[in-house]
Amino acid sequence: MASTxxxxxxxxxEALQRPPSSLWRDALRHIFRKRSAIVGMVILGILVxxxxxxxxxxxxxxTKSMLDVPEQAAAGVHKRMPPCIHLLGCPEDQPQxxxxxxxxxxxxxxxxxxxxxxxxxxxxxxxxxxxVIGTVLGGVGGYMGGWADNLIMRLMDVLLAFPxxxxxxxxxxxxxxxxxxALLAIGxxxxxxxxxxxxxxxxxxRETDYVEADRALGVGHFRLLFHRILPNALxxxxxxxxxxxxxxxxxxxxxxxLGLGAQPPMPEWGSMLGAERNQVFSAPHLVxxxxxxxMLTVLSFNLLGDGLxxxxxxxxxx
Amino acid sequence: xxGYIVRRLLLAIPVLxxxxxxVFTLVRLIPGDPCRAALGERATDExxxxxxxxxxxxxxxxxxxxxxxxxxxRGDLGDSYRQGRPVTEMLIERLPVTIELSVxxxxxxxxxxxxxxxxxxxxxxxSVDVGTMVVANIGVSMPVFWxxxxxxxxxAVVLKNTAMxxxxxxxxSAGVTLDPLYVTWGWQxxxxxxxxxxxxxxxxxxxxxxxxxxxxLGDSLKxxxxxxIALGTIPMAIIARMTRSSLLEVLGLxxxxxxxxxxxxxxxVILRHGLRNAMLPIVTIIGLQFGILLAGAVLTETIFNLxxxxxxxxxxxxARDYRVVEGFTLVIAVIFVVVNLVxxxxxxxxxxxxxLN
Numbered sequence: 001m002a003s004t005x006x007x008x009x010x011x012x013x014e015a016l017q018r019p020p021s022s023l024w025r026d027a028l029r030h031i032f033r034k035r036s037a038i039v040g041m042v043i044l045g046i047l048v049x050x051x052x053x054x055x056x057x058x059x060x061x062x063t064k065s066m067l068d069v070p071e072q073a074a075a076g077v078h079k080r081m082p083p084c085i086h087l088l089g090c091p092e093d094q095p096q097x098x099x100x101x102x103x104x105x106x107x108x109x110x111x112x113x114x115x116x117x118x119x120x121x122x123x124x125x126x127x128x129x130x131x132v133i134g135t136v137l138g139g140v141g142g143y144m145g146g147w148a149d150n151l152i153m154r155l156m157d158v159l160l161a162f163p164x165x166x167x168x169x170x171x172x173x174x175x176x177x178x179x180x181x182a183l184l185a186i187g188x189x190x191x192x193x194x195x196x197x198x199x200x201x202x203x204x205x206r207e208t209d210y211v212e213a214d215r216a217l218g219v220g221h222f223r224l225l226f227h228r229i230l231p232n233a234l235x236x237x238x239x240x241x242x243x244x245x246x247x248x249x250x251x252x253x254x255x256x257x258l259g260l261g262a263q264p265p266m267p268e269w270g271s272m273l274g275a276e277r278n279q280v281f282s283a284p285h286l287v288x289x290x291x292x293x294x295m296l297t298v299l300s301f302n303l304l305g306d307g308l309x310x311x312x313x314x315x316x317x318x
Numbered sequence: 319x320x321g322y323i324v325r326r327l328l329l330a331i332p333v334l335x336x337x338x339x340x341v342f343t344l345v346r347l348i349p350g351d352p353c354r355a356a357l358g359e360r361a362t363d364e365x366x367x368x369x370x371x372x373x374x375x376x377x378x379x380x381x382x383x384x385x386x387x388x389x390x391x392r393g394d395l396g397d398s399y400r401q402g403r404p405v406t407e408m409l410i411e412r413l414p415v416t417i418e419l420s421v422x423x424x425x426x427x428x429x430x431x432x433x434x435x436x437x438x439x440x441x442x443x444x445s446v447d448v449g450t451m452v453v454a455n456i457g458v459s460m461p462v463f464w465x466x467x468x469x470x471x472x473x474a475v476v477l478k479n480t481a482m483x484x485x486x487x488x489x490x491s492a493g494v495t496l497d498p499l500y501v502t503w504g505w506q507x508x509x510x511x512x513x514x515x516x517x518x519x520x521x522x523x524x525x526x527x528x529x530x531x532x533x534x535l536g537d538s539l540k541x542x543x544x545x546x547i548a549l550g551t552i553p554m555a556i557i558a559r560m561t562r563s564s565l566l567e568v569l570g571l572x573x574x575x576x577x578x579x580x581x582x583x584x585x586x587v588i589l590r591h592g593l594r595n596a597m598l599p600i601v602t603i604i605g606l607q608f609g610i611l612l613a614g615a616v617l618t619e620t621i622f623n624l625x626x627x628x629x630x631x632x633x634x635x636x637a638r639d640y641r642v643v644e645g646f647t648l649v650i651a652v653i654f655v656v657v658n659l660v661x662x663x664x665x666x667x668x669x670x671x672x673x674l675n
Binding site for chain 1 (some may be wrong): 332336341349455459460464471474475643650
């Protein structure tokens with residue numbers, strides 16, 4: 001065989017000098033190649049921007065009736081005004097409300113901007129809570145095995161046997177309506193998903209040689225579980241968590257819609273929609289816009305979650 | 319196969335027991351007492367004491383639980399505190415509404431979702447594929463109640479006075495009624511048979527279909543279209559996505575290439591060879607939609623003013639009607655368990671390699 005050409009040696013050299021690519025770096029590279037994931041990240045980026053800077057972006061106070069603003073009242077503002085944008089031909093003498101006003105003569109656009117903060121808080125807190133509790137339950141169950149595992153997983157089975165929203169409604173009724181209680185309820189009903197994921201990955205690595213070796217070296221149970229075993233569950237947890245945020249936001253909006261979650265006058269999208277649902281025939285914009293806001297938020301997490309799943313899955317060859 | 323089914327049903331008993339226990343405890347933790355919820359805030363203490371005594375609500379909770387279990391085993395779900403009639407009677411009235419709605423929603427989801435998924439997989443990366451997936455992604459992200467309200471607005475307001483107009487709520491138009499089957503057929507029935515006939519008669523679609531009452535059938539269908547689409551959209555999107563990914567995986571396999579090489583038409587390759595093997599995950603996902611349908615039923619039934627199980631359950635929870643909550647939840651859980659079993663058994667039919675044991 002002919003001797004290796006200089007070009008090949010150069011290529012080999014370069015390959016050796018390249019830093020080893022990690023799972024996360026690979027994932028990042030793949031996710032930026034996926035159109036849908038990028039769309040998701042862009043929507044989420046805008047949402048985070050709005051959620052941080054809403055006090056600067058909102059033209060009005062989200063909880064203040066426009067009738068209490070002298071110049072607005074003088075210009076003839078009234079409740080459930082349809083959207084009015086001066087640039088698009090709305091008469092100049094009418095006060096401008098991009099998305100109209102609601103039943104209490106508040107500016108809908110400002111309320112929707114403020115709502116972005118709540119929807120992000122709802123998504124992250126419920127899923128964060130569920131992941132922490134689910135990880136502890138699933139980790140302990142999988143690591144200990146035996147009766148503890150049996151007890152925990154049967155409990156999870158019972159939780160899974162209910163349609164999640166119905167269980168959440170029952171829990172909120174016990175705790176009393178309110179945003180915090182609704183978050184707690186949604187958190188509780190999402191625990192089983194994460195507990196199962198963690199348990200599965202604990203079971204898959206519990207008997208591996210490196211864990212065995214650590215055990216032989218006398219590493220304690222706590223350190224073994226949290227430093228050696230659980231990091232393996234991180235990837236599926238991140239994917240499930242991102243998709244879980246989408247579900248949590250939808251469930252929280254449903255609870256608020258039924259009057260069990262956020263209470264008025266808090267500018268939360270689900271409760272805004274619920275408050276005006278009987279006006280859908282006369283003032284559809286009051287139902288339409290909050291729903292679109294919920295949909296875009298949920299969509300962004302769904303797209304990002306799907307992208308992460310594909311990017312982090314080492315079985316997919318790209 | 320029979321052995322497997324029996325074993326699975328036996329295994330479901332502890333889970334069902336757990337459900338009864340959780341619901342029983344949870345319902346009794348709801349603040350406020352059922353007496354004042356039923357009789358109003360102005361009920362005096364004496365009246366309430368008598369009320370609670372009569373329903374055994376003054377007994378210690380464990381005693382109540384044991385006597386409730388005893389009733390359950392005898393098939394008695396107790397009486398509603400608010401309406402004073404048996405929970406089973408309410409179930410007979412309302413379960414058919416929910417079943418009808420869920421079946422129509424699932425029918426919509428499957429009959430739209432699977433073809434969309436097949437089309438998407440067959441024309442991978444084409445504009446059809448991208449379009450379908452955009453629709454599917456938006457579909458899973460829509461709040462059910464928002465979609466329902468928007469459909470009402472579009473079909474009852476925007477399209478009013480056109481051929482496309484649809485009724486925004488209710489089950490039948492005003493003035494349209496439907497008799498139970500035994501009345502229509504002039505049967506004299508009583509007892510269990512009557513209960514059973516009542517139950518199936520309350521499904522307007524089924525009732526109108528077997529009695530050949532086409533006017534009512536059409537009216538009933540018209541009222542069901544919007545709620546079924548609202549409820550079925552999320553499952554439709556999920557089914558479309560699953561069909562696409564599952565079929566894509568199968569279409570990359572060697573035997574598909576073989577089938578094409580021996581000259582089979584594309585239709586036979588995709589549908590007979592591809593889809594059959596891609597069906598397993600699709601059936602799983604269809605089975606899993608049942609929970610989504612039941613949860614969505616609470617919202618859909620509220621918006622479309624249908625008195626089904628979902629809406630009754632929500633009303634019973636807020637009214638602290640213990641017996642109704644317990645009975646309805648238990649029935650929902652049983653349906654859940656049975657549907658999961660049917661899904662598992664259907665694996666063996668779809669894939670002969672699956673051995674049930």
